[in-house]
Amino acid sequence: MRSWSLKRPDGVVLVGESRGQGEPVVLVHPTGMTRRGLAAAADHLAPHLRAVTYDRRGWGDSRGTPAPQRWWASHGDDLIAVIESMGEAAEVVAWAGSCAAAIHAALRRPDLVRQLVLFEPTIGAGPPRARRLRHLRRALTAAAAGDHRRSRAVFWRATTRRGTWSLQAGSRGLVCAFDHVRSDIRELLLDAPGPLAEELRAGTEDELLERLAELRPEVHILLGGTSVRPVYRIADRWVERCPSAGFRGEDDCDALLPLNRPRVFAACVLEMLGYADWRAIAAARLAELREVLRLPALERLRARCVRNSEVFMPHVVSATPRWAAELEAGSASLLVGSTYEVTGAGARSFGVIDECGEDYGYPPGWFEPVPIDWQER
Structure with a gap:
């Protein structure tokens, strides 16, 4: 740099x-x-x-x-x-x-x-609508009073908030990106020196x-x-x-x-x-x-498919693989005996990354490594 x-x-x-x-x-x-x-x-x-x-x-x-x-x-x-x-x-x-x-x-x-x-x-x-105009006035008022962090917080909450407040949903209907980012990002936005007002x-x-x-x-x-x-x-x-x-x-x-x-x-x-x-x-x-997710480094190799094309998805509670019949029809078929490029974390599981970037996970018993050297492209 x-x-x-x-x-x-x-x-x-x-x-x-x-x-x-x-x-x-x-x-x-x-x-x-x-x-x-x-x-x-x-x-x-x-x-x-x-x-x-x-x-x-x-x-x-x-x-x-x-x-x-x-x-x-x-x-x-x-x-x-x-x-x-x-x-x-x-x-x-x-x-x-x-x-x-x-x-x-x-x-x-x-x-x-x-x-x-x-x-x-x-x-x-x-011109901003009534709700955003109120936020704008609050931001300008805070800046005039010398409270620049509050002024910036009002500004970022107003400009990253999506949804509509209602009597039924209250604030649950609102999503504010500023309130959901990491603390270091919030600090970066609150401390930025410059003529906001x-x-x-x-x-x-x-x-x-x-x-x-x-x-x-x-x-x-x-x-x-x-x-x-x-x-x-x-x-x-x-x-x-x-x-x-x-x-x-x-x-x-x-x-x-x-x-x-x-x-x-x-x-x-x-x-x-x-x-x-x-x-x-x-x-x-x-x-x-x-x-x-702090996943471990993935192994990358070529392997031969030894099972059919059933799709396994991790269970939401136990995280153990289970067969998802509803997903099988929409997945790319894996041909027994064919060789695929696979990635996986150790021997726990392997996944075939398809052309759309989706990662379909399979138990390791569904593939056997092909004894050839994989060259990085």
């Missing part, structure tokens, strides 16, 4: 980091966060691209504050300067409010932006919606499955107004996907930019699952 700083003509100093080699991809952090929030995702992008992160002016280690009337346009100018300093055009990945900066940069200098990946863009959100007052640049048709780079919109409903409506508007736009949602991911699942986020970005395909996402999910 290489640290750098860039001084702008107006005295603003931008501080950032560069990881890896190859074609550049610039990650632009959202409101309420610094470059630290995208560091883990950049680490996973670095083996494939030169991943660049930086603190926008006023945030983190960078200095200077944009004029209120040109808030996101100033951040767009800074993004252009960062790309120019690299000497070649770059892919740009932006999150939430910073998508406005990315759009400003792409409209002004389309020659510098190859493609755009926008996670939960807020351009076109319009000023950026909230700057708005979401809704007028840029009218200029989306002018965009030359391809636009890819990524959403979490539990992202708030307004961002899905925004994505629909984008696709209507921008011929080069398309979007996808990751069903089991939330509004803080780049923070709490950076490997999956990086795999999605690589796929959207054309540097990998769906296998990268499947591999990222499997690696993440092993990490969360």
Whole structure:
């Protein structure tokens, strides 16, 4: 990793980091966060691209504050300067409010932006509804009183909460991603230094919606499955107004996907930019699952099938394998006598990973190792 700083003509100093080699991809952090929030995702992008992160002016280690009337346009100018300093055009990945900066940069200098990946863009959100307006006022009030941690907590709970409160369900109908992430992620969001109140007052640049048709780079919109409903409506508007736009949602991911699942986020970005395909996402999910469950290292070998294609699933209580007849019809048939690539933890169990990344588990007696050397590809 290489640290750098860039001084702008107006005295603003931008501080950032560069990881890896190859074609550049610039990650632009959202409101309420610094470059630290995208560091883990950049680490996973670095083996494939030169991943660049930086603190926008006023945030983190960078200095200077944009004029209120040109808030996101100033951040767009800074993004252009960062790309120019690299000497070649770059892919740009932006999150939430910073998508406005990315759009400003792409409209002004389309020659510098190859493609755009926008996670939960807020351009076109319009005035917040009553409930969100109350949260916004509470965040601004806390900031004015000097209680910045409380201000940020209100902001993140409001922007990552999905669901509707009702007399019947109460708060049980609400899901808040901020309240369910690891404590270190919460601390990162609560301690991020920067002009949160000023950026909230700057708005979401809704007028840029009218200029989306002018965009030359391809636009890819990524959403979490539990992202708030307004961002899905925004994505629909984008696709209507921008011929080069398309979007996808990751069903089991939330509004803080780049923070709490950076490997999956990086795999999605690589796929959207054309540097990998769906296998990268499947591999990222499997690696993440092993990490969360602290599974032992898996053996990888070739083995010959000696039984039929019954599918065994672990019992929810005893964890012992049991035959799941309802799953057999939908599984890929295993042919007795055929050789398969299998993975497993010691001699306890083996699994055949199919082309969709699903891992079907079988007892070890269903395979016998083939006496050949397995060469890593």
